[in-house]
Amino acid sequence: xxxxxxxxxxxxxxxxxxxxxxxxxxxxxxxxxxxxxxxxxxxxxxxxxxxxxxxxxxxxxxxxxxxxxxxxxxxxxxxxxxxxxxxxxxxxxxxxxxxxxxxxxxxxxxxxxxxxxxxxxxxxxxxxxxxxxxxxxxxxxxxxxxxxxxxxxxxxxxxxxxxxxxxxxxxxxxxxxxxxxxxxxxxxxxxxxxxxxxxxxxxxxxxxxxxxxxxxxxxxxxxxxxxxxxxxxxxxxxxxxxxxxxxxxxxxxxxxxxxxxxxxxxxxxxxxxxxxxxxxxxxxxxxxxxxxxxxxxxxxxxxxxxxxxxxxxxxxxxxxxxxxxxxxxxxxxxxxxxxxxxxxxxxxxxxxxxxxxxxxxxxxxxxxxxxxxxxxxxxxxxxxxxxxxxxxxxxxxxxxxxxxxxxxxxxxxxxxxxxxxxxxxxxxxxx
Numbered sequence: 076x077x078x079x080x081x082x083x084x085x086x087x088x089x090x091x092x093x094x095x096x097x098x099x100x101x102x103x104x105x106x107x108x109x110x111x112x113x114x115x116x117x118x119x120x121x122x123x124x125x126x127x128x129x130x131x132x133x134x135x136x137x138x139x140x141x142x143x144x145x146x147x148x149x150x151x152x153x154x155x156x157x158x159x160x161x162x163x164x165x166x167x168x169x170x171x172x173x174x175x176x177x178x179x180x181x182x183x184x185x186x187x188x189x190x191x192x193x194x195x196x197x198x199x200x201x202x203x204x205x206x207x208x209x210x211x212x213x214x215x216x217x218x219x220x221x222x223x224x225x226x227x228x229x230x231x232x233x234x235x236x237x238x239x240x241x242x243x244x245x246x247x248x249x250x251x252x253x254x255x256x257x258x259x260x261x262x263x264x265x266x267x268x269x270x271x272x273x274x275x276x277x278x279x280x281x282x283x284x285x286x287x288x289x290x291x292x293x294x295x296x297x298x299x300x301x302x303x304x305x306x307x308x309x310x311x312x313x314x315x316x317x318x319x320x321x322x323x324x325x326x327x328x329x330x331x332x333x334x335x336x337x338x339x340x341x342x343x344x345x346x347x348x349x350x351x352x353x354x355x356x357x358x359x360x361x362x363x364x365x366x367x368x369x370x371x372x373x374x375x376x377x378x379x380x381x382x383x384x385x386x387x388x389x390x391x392x393x394x395x396x397x398x399x400x401x402x403x404x405x406x407x408x409x410x411x412x413x414x415x416x417x418x419x420x421x422x423x424x425x426x427x428x429x430x431x432x433x434x435x436x437x438x439x440x441x442x443x444x445x446x447x448x449x450x451x452x453x454x455x456x457x458x459x460x461x462x463x464x465x466x467x468x469x470x471x472x473x474x475x476x477x478x479x480x481x482x483x484x485x486x487x488x489x490x491x492x493x494x495x496x497x498x499x500x501x502x503x504x505x506x
Contacts, residue, residue, distance in 0.1 A: 083136065083155065083327070087174035087319040088165040097170055097280055098349040104169035105162040105342070118339040119158040124150040153335065155327055160338035166345055167300075170279050171292065173312040174319035176326060177338065181275060181295025182209055183331035184309030188291060189213050190329065191322050192269060194240040196233050200224035200254075202244035204446050206273070227262065237267030245284075246276040249442050249455035250382035251359075251405040253277075255393050260288025275299070276403050276432075280349040281356060285314060287397060296341060298433030299404075302351050306340040308333055351435060351460055356401030358463035359456075360385050363406050365467055373474040377419075379409040379452060404458045405432055407442075413451040415477055417441050420454070422473035425466055432457030437466055 091107070092100050111117060126133060150156050160177055167175040178184040182205050189197075189209065197210060199221060213219050222233045224243065235241070241263035245254040256272060263270040271291045272284040278299040284292045294300060296308030309331075313319050326332060333341070363383045369375040383406035387394055394402070410416040419439070420428035426439040437459035442449040458466065 082324055084320070085156075085323060087316055087323070088161070088168040089174075090169045090172050091165075092169055093172065100169045101166060101345050101348060104166040108158075108162050108165060110158070116159065116162060116339065116342050118335060120335050121157075122153040124152070126151075154330060154332055157332075157335050157338065159335045159342065160333050163333075163338050163342045163345065166342065167310060167312070170345070171285075171312045172283075173285060173292070173314045174316060175310055175312045176319065176322055177296065177333045177341070178309035178311065178326070179331045179333055179337075180307045181293065181297060181309040182206070183329075184293050184295075184311050185209050185273070186213070187309075187322060187326060187329060187331060188271060188293060188311055189219070189240075191318065191325055192238070192240055192271075192291075193217065194219065194238055194269070196220045196222055196235050196239040198222045198224045198230055198235060198239075198241045198263075198268075200244065201247065201448075203248045203273070203275075204448065206242070206244070230262075230266070235263075235266050235268050239266075239268045240271055241268050242271045242273065244273040244275075245282070246384050246403045246405065248276065249405070249440075249446070249449065249453060250407040251276060251384055251403050252382055252387060253384040253390070253394055253398060253402065255390070256284055256287035256289060256397060257393065264288065276405050277398060278348060278352055280352050281400050281403060282398055285312075290315075291318070297431065299352055299355075300345060300348060301341060302344045302348060302433055302435060303340070304431065304434035304436065306337045306344070308337055308341050352404065353401065354460045355404035355458050358461075358466065359383070359404040359406055359458040360402060361463045362456075362458065362467060362470070366408065366470075371471060371474075373471060373478055377411055377415060377474040377477055379411050382407040382409070406456050406458075408454040408456060409450070409452045410454065411452075415481075416443075416452045416454055418480075419473050419477060422476040423469050424472075425461060425469040426456070435460045437461055 092104050150158060164175050164177055178187060185206050186209050197219060210219060210221060220233060222235060223229045241259055243254050243256060243259050246252055260270050269290045270288055272289040273293050274282050274284050275295040275298050292312040294310040296310045301308055311322060363381055363385055366374060366378060367381045367386060384402035410419060420441060423439060426437045429438050430440050430445045432438060438457040440455045442453045442455050443451050
């Protein structure tokens with residue numbers, strides 16, 4: 076056997092308990108991997124694990140092209156697998172009804188996906204700037220060419236074909252607007268291309284991209300899978316077993332595995348994901364409806380527009396089918412001007428001014444703090460699990476403070492203008 080590196084033939088975690096509902100699966104799908112009587116999963120921190128003491132059971136990896144420890148509860152070295160992250164991947168595989176792998180971050184998952192698929196062309200829209208950064212790095216090695224996701228003529232001019240990638244982020248960062256996955260699947264597949272979906276803004280309880288034709292799904296698990304703003308995580312889900320095996324072996328060499336502590340945090344968080352996300356999405360929908368109605372005079376004066384999937388009225392035919400349980404907890408506020416966008420976060424008590432999203436606490440970000448390409452009037456809002464009525468009151472107070480501040484500054488400026496005019500008048504007539 077000749078390989079650049081040893082290929083380990085390990086079976087992917089299989090979805091289990093598929094007859095149960097997602098919230099039940101999230102709690103019990105990894106029960107069979109519990110090696111102790113602990114009800115709460117213990118955290119394993121070891122990086123290396125003992126082989127069998129029986130010499131007859133020691134099978135060199137390159138002799139049989141197999142894993143010396145073939146069961147999911149036996150491990151060799153944590154860059155290959157570890158007890159806690161294996162439990163997390165098993166639970167995720169059952170929730171997503173696919174074969175899942177975890178990574179050290181969402182971007183490392185996207186990088187691993189591009190390394191595995193090795194496309195020559197990728198159709199991609201705006202969305203998360205980090206993914207565009209990964210594409211730029213990969214393009215230095217492979218010449219990967221970017222094509223406008225929303226221009227089919229550009230696809231054909233570039234020659235999108237078998238093995239190329241159509242990458243759709245839905246809902247979109249930072250607006251929370253959704254794309255029609257079935258339509259993109261049809262356009263990609265008839266050209267022989269692969270549809271990959273970044274569903275970070277719509278975790279499994281809100282969206283199943285595989286149902287609408289996705290070939291691979293990625294998540295920045297840092298966001299809603301983690302849900303507590305305390306862990307980094309990336310997830311890839313595929314339904315092809317051969318893809319999973321290749322990704323698994325490539326991850327060994329890329330070294331982009333989750334740490335055991337992060338895996339433990341992820342497993343803890345997964346238990347409550349459906350509860351959290353359902354609450355967050357419903358609250359975001361209520362806030363968006365209130366803001367978009369501009370029923371309050373201060374909203375009408377301070378806010379230019381709102382963006383969110385729930386406002387895509389013309390798309391509800393496909394959108395309600397694609398996201399039947401809610402339209403996501405993230406939306407964008409366009410303020411009347413850049414200065415108001417910059418200053419609003421400082422007027423709020425319940426929204427932390429910070430980047431990222433998905434945590435139990437509500438966040439707001441003046442988006443120009445982390446993305447130079449976004450309009451300077453844009454604020455991204457990530458709704459937490461607080462009572463939405465309190466969040467509404469906080470935003471309303473913030474708008475009112477901004478407007479009062481603007482009126483005060485305007486009055487002061489007029490006073491300065493009058494003083495300056497009087498001084499000029501005096502100077503003119505006394506010289």
